[in-house]
Amino acid sequence: MTEQSRSDLHRSDLTNDIHWQAWCDWASAVGVAIPALSDFTAARARVWEASEYVAISVARHPDAFAELVASGDLARSYGPGELAERLQGVLAEVSDEPALHKALRLFRRREMVRIIWRDIAGTAPLPETLEDLSELADVCIRQALDLLYDWTCAEIGTPRDAEGRPQRLVVLGMGKLGARELNLSSDIDLIFAFAHSGEVEGGPRSLSNQQFFVRLGQRLVQALANKTVDGFVFRVDTRLRPFGDVGPLAMSFQAMEDYYQSQAREWERYAMIKARPVAGAAEDVASLMEMLRPFVYRRYLDFGAFESLRDLKQMIAKELHRRGMDANIKLGPGGIREIEFIGQAFQLVRGGRDADLQVRPIREVLALLAERALLPGDAVTKLDAAYCFLRLVENRLQAHRDKQTHRLPDDDLGRLRLARSMGFADWTSFSAILKAHRRLVQAQFDEVFAAPAAESDPCETGLSAVWQGGHSADYDFSKLEEAGFEDPSAVRTRIEQFRDGTARKGLSSRGSERLAQLMPQVLRIVAGSDHPDLALERVLRVLEAVARRTAYLAMLIEHPVILSHLARLASMSPWFTDHIGRHPLLLDEMIDPRRLYAPLRREDLEGELDALLAYVDAEDLEQQMERLHQFAQGNMLRVAAADLTEVIPLMVVSDYLTEIAEVAVGRVLRLAFDHFVARHGRPTSITGEDTGFLVLGYGKLGGIELGYGSDLDLVFLHGTESITAMTEGPKDISNEQFYARLGQRIIHMMTTQTASGTLYEVDMRLRPDGNKGMLVRSLRSFAAYQETDAWTWEHQALVRARPVAGDAALFAPFAEIRRQVLCRERDPQQLRTQVREMRRKMRDSLDKTRDGRFDLKQGAGGIADIEFMVQYAVLRWAAAHPELTDWTDNVRLLETLARLDLLPGKAADDLTEAYKALRAAYHRSALQEQPKTIPVDQLAPERERVQSLWRTLMED
Template sequence: MSDGGHSNPATESHWLDWLGWASEQGVAVPDDAAFAEARARVWEASEFFATATARHPGDFAELIASGDLERAYGEGVLAQRLEAALAGVADELALQKSLRLFRRREMMRIVWRDLAGFAPLSETLEDLSELADACIRQALDRLSDWTHAEFGTPRDSAGRPLRLVVLAMGKLGARELNLSSDIDLIFAFPQGGEVTDGPRRLSHEQFFVRLAQRLVQALATQTVDGFVFRVDTRLRPFGEVGPLAMSFQAMEDYYQSQAREWERYAMIKARPVAGDPADRDQLMLMLRPFVYRRYLDFGAFESLRDLKRMIAKELYRRGMEANIKLGPGGIREIEFIGQAFQLVRGGRDPDLQVRPIRQVLACLADKRLMPADAIAQLDAAYVFLRLVENRLQAYRDQQTHKLPEDAAGQWRLARSMGFADWPSFAPVLEAHRRLVQQQFDHVFAAPDTHEEPGESSLNGLWTGTHEALHDLELLEQAGFADPAAARIRIEQFRENTARKGLSSRGRDRLAQLMPMVLRVIAASEQPDLVLERVLRVLESVARRTAYLAMLIESPDILAQLARLSGMSPWFTDQIGRHPLLLDEMIDPRRLYAPLRREDLESELDALLEHLDADDLEQQMERLHQFAQGNMLRVAAADLTEAIPLMVVSDYLTEIAEVAVARVLRLAFAHLVCQHGHPTSILGEDSGFLVLGYGKLGGIELGYGSDLDLVFLHGTERVSAMTDGKKSISNEQFYARLGQRMIHMMTTRTASGALYEIDMRLRPDGNKGMLARSINSFAAYQESDAWTWEHQALVRARPVAGDRRLAERFGAVRRAILCRERNPETLRDEVRTMREKMRANLDKSRDERFDLKQGSGGIADIEFMVQYAVLRWAAAHPELADWTDNIRLLETLTRLGLLPGHAAENLTDAYKALRAVYHRSALQQQPKTVPLDRLQAERTRVREWWRVLMESGE
């Protein structure tokens, strides 16, 4: 291989020495071209490998003979081989020697495969990480036994022996260890106490500190055989001054009250590598809320920006621009990009709670949090830079990240990376670093809080540094119709927030945010109205500095908030009560594109995926967030006419159906764990069915609608019992299932309630059983139900539950609706019920018309449709196919059952009344309108009521 004058005579002499040794020992040397080429590349790139071969020729000979240089290890091979290597170890000195010899052999193998091009980066990082994991675990196992024998055994309150938990941090935690990396470790133990069965009493802390010290010594002490891994324990609570091992409780106290912001970033990669599995899980569950906040934590951008600024300042001071880890466009900037998104969104999106940075980047691409081409560039840069890092460290097995300045070192690095020379390598490296820095600068760009040239300065309005007349002039110029009122409102807000006792960071963020807020409000169509509504939201979130950071970092949220606030007070009311909904405004593409059923299911899967099956509170919280967030999107798309008004109810109904189905699934799984499955049931799954009546059944839900539900089950034998250890009757099981569902949907958590539930439409109303068998329901409908209950059945349909039971209900419903009825009797009963309802519920008064219950309103149309279905379904069974009024009117038109233009007129009136009803909900106005509105529609509805329900036509 031509070296261009830069070859290293020392490494080549090591090769000649080894060849001489091999000849003396009768060791065969591979004579194939592939080996020769790989050998030349390795010797050229790694003085460490050449020297190790000269000093320990038998290791290289064994590696060749075993074939390990040519093959990747399978899962668990390293651990098995280390177990064999440590089989005869009886004391710490022997342990240290065996670990070092094993590490030397495996490092030679890993370096060879890396430099020869036999192993991709992923294999190299995985092998290095697995080597460290195996050494930690197996050294700890032996040291634990010896320490127990010497000092006794720590036990918990139940007498269970306790084991040390080892947390790997940094690159080892993410299984991304490089060729010459420290390993960052934190040591913990489950609980405090005393060891009482040893020669003298020791606290658990004293015991585990000694054990941790022994482990660090076994791995890091420099002996004649070198070291295994350098160990850094400074990431532990309180750093170097803190105890080497801490109890879980002490760690929790520290991270809740004293940990610094950078410790959150470090903890992202924390991975337990040793300890009892249950203890490891408990520790990670305890640490997760510290790392991943339940809200979108945009303050992470600000903190990481500050941390990067400190690193850059230190690098500049040291003149370390050539550092490929910490320098501009280096590995750390890629990690910061990933960590920023993890810290901001990981609490809400558990998919981001992964450790390896390449997995994080792939997740960002999948979720479209960054452009796919940007992610591809970052991933390619990361692979390239990590390969460079390994090549730098493979040269002398030293922990370095600095590019060589000498010509020989530059040539050697370029060649090891597959380039002919430095001039061909350097531009590629620079291109990767430049792209990384561009992406980093884009992600971490400080928000622009400065006003445009020529723009009226609104800063003084917030700080109160202007004279009153000057403020009034500014507000008038900004477009406020009542500048005096606007100024008073701003002053009130400033005083209110001052009284809230904000932290210094909160005050700083509010001072940074408010000029932006005032500019956005001034640019809106109705500044006076928007000011009042937006400030109301800000008052509700002012003490939560993370939300202030979110609004600063994402000005788009402010813009959407101002826009939608001007259209509807419903938005500011919802967001004021549930600030988590601000998250929905980050991406306008998502905000104005509500989801349909399949995507709703996927979103809910993601929200619930990582929750404990028994964590009812968090399940309810996530369900509430799901429903509220998706309703907000529907309302945003509705107001901006991104979706037609007539499909708004379709979207809202699907949200409810997905939520109810998931509540059923969770509640059923919980009860099955307690009592087993019901037996002797009709059905192929739960044997349970949720019926939607009213607006839910009619696919006509509005904003804030209650859900009218009826629960049925498929029990076919009254004495049937569940099949679990704590068996109960099917009747009890399904009653408890219904109760748990209602509890999950109606209990108020921090995010409010999921839905209000009305169960009064079940057989026998509030006096009836909460869940009724399908056979009992059928008998009731056949013999005991009132006409109004058959009317309600017109709008009843399955919304969740067992498919076979749904089919059975469909047959029962059709049989009831298609019964022969006396038209006169039916008309009288329907009319009488409508008159009673109007007398009790109609809120038409004081020149206002009740959209639903007033004469000529929505309920009149619904009653006429129900009457028509019950009258003609016996002759026309297709009238039992639908539950929504529009399609039922279309069917009545097609069948020619209504006189004249009745169906057309009623359809138009129904749409018009429903549209105003929806808008009233969004404007938080009463569901009444002035008497002069919708007069034509109401008149036609009243006329058709007289024709159909009073004249007898």
């Protein structure tokens, strides 16, 4: 420390002593005891050194400080609502604006002294300080507004909507106030709005609602921000409103909606992330926030946010540097704003799909980013520590003179004062820690917002020229061939078609720029895949589907890894890229290879679906279906990626796909059931412990053999025990009606086409009496039908039936019905004739074996032959061997038949191997989007063995 610094510090200490002595002299004169506790003395010395504002306020208003000490408020935290109660008492006798202004300012001064004391003394942690400051602003706004509203109505009349209902002002707190992160001497950013246009009634002259609320807003701003002999309450900034300074101070909701839909700028989206209603009628507040949400949080993944925030930060940095403000801890390098930008970027990109991210406090956002592995946990821990440190520094800077500043001091005394207020002995030790935090923040910011790499090799430079066009065919051919394409002429033609087609679509200038930036990367990455020409065609189909949605182009630019996975998988299967082309949201699944190639099992599927539906309104059927579709499509995509790359074996692919369907069906049932219970109450007199409803899966779903794009064969049962039973709600209906409507809603939710497609196609024809039968039957009715009226082919279908969703208490009763039906004694010859005849009819109508191609499912020796033989065997021998009813899938049924030695020789093993081979070929055809046929010379030994066993078992 220099000699001058020591001298300055000495003079500062003397000044502080003078201020404190002034209070002590007053206390002695009026008989107020001076606290002698060592903790108080140490805290007082720290506060007086760090905050000239507190020292002067106490000297000038000694009685207020005496009351603070006597009340014990310096030593304790406030409880919920306590600050509002205190202000309510202060304002109880206020009857005009001058008195309101004075009361608010005195109240604010008392509470600021308390908050600064507790902050600097270390008795209040940072979250408490920020919360206390935010609560102080909230209560001052609300209670001042309540008084001013009543006074304004008394003077000029009451604003009303078209139905004559009184209107109230809605106040949005923005920025740090909105996030309840207010600092010690912060402006408060406010936006004023009102629900409906209309006229003021009961006043001396005709006024519109807008004129009323503009006047009210002006009075509120004056009550808070005007500087009087008592100071001010809060500086108020209203420039974040639509149109800024030139816009009206208060706007109707409709006018605001028009503005945000058509004229708002990108930075206004970032500002709205923290918007929080501070005052207003609850119904109006809910309506306004619902209107604003789609403007802030897009339903698709908006990776353009990274680009926009990167540009905004660069503009801020240039301006700060130009003005010599690199020492600004809020806006400068490694400052608070960079941490906020990191959180906001992920919120804007993903908040539309992940409602958990629609929170305001930045520390909560950072924690969620770590929880979702969007940022490394270690990086988040360090960012959080840096944020807390920087916010403390910000508060200590502003506590000195109650001045809004974010600039580090450049004088020795100011530096020493700041360092000591932060608990450091000197500036050097403090500065080292501060710089370390700022370096960490800047490094993390640069990593998150790093601009995508520019062209990095000659190959990409050449491909950029090919994309731009204008070169000779020979030049383009040579560059495409060098890159690795097999037919440069065809590839060049396809690129030209794509370029011309996107031009005709009228892309925005931003879209064209992004496409020009993206395409050389696309060509280079695709050229390196196993089948580049094929992969390019498939990838271009995806790009054609998303080109008008420039946010997806931004996503691909920001994350080139997506292109790598897309090219790799496109070269393996058209199913993958066709699926993404129809549902571009699925591109998000390709960012993280840990997720892409690791499909989820049931428990994790349930958790993911919980998160997707967590914030969807119980009555928002459209959004429920959208989220269910996203869930199913995203998880099928992961299964396909893991399947194509052989991360998971082929025979468990159906297990994964079946679990996705079961979780989806179970959740649809729960949502639909809750919907009707809310209207009609719960059904009574039921067998069951929950819904009393059972969803049976038949066919591939029942047999745990789902493929990509498989229909779901479903049957609905309910456990009503009395045909006269009613629901217990106020709008009661019969149980039969309840369950019939429930079944209809389930099918509607499963099959209705939305913007993201359908959840599943559903086939209900296997229910009793088929399409002519009731949609939902009671368990008793189902049992009676199976016992007396069902055909043999229906009993065959029952072999593969199992509960896939519904009331667990109904699982056992259904299993017993199924067991009794399947274990019935049957005439073997009659059974064989009936099964064989049904198989003949099916083959005659469905077999597509022709022109040298074999139908994998329906052809002679195909999958259906194996399934029919297994079903025949179960129905023939289950009476003697009930364990044949334990399973529904063909492989385990064949294992059971082998164990029981019911089929001749190695028949069970041969059928199992043939079944697996045929299913593998069927499965691969589905992924290649090819007809489910193979050349007649493929799998010939397997098919011949199946036909031989068919003759032995079913015809001899």
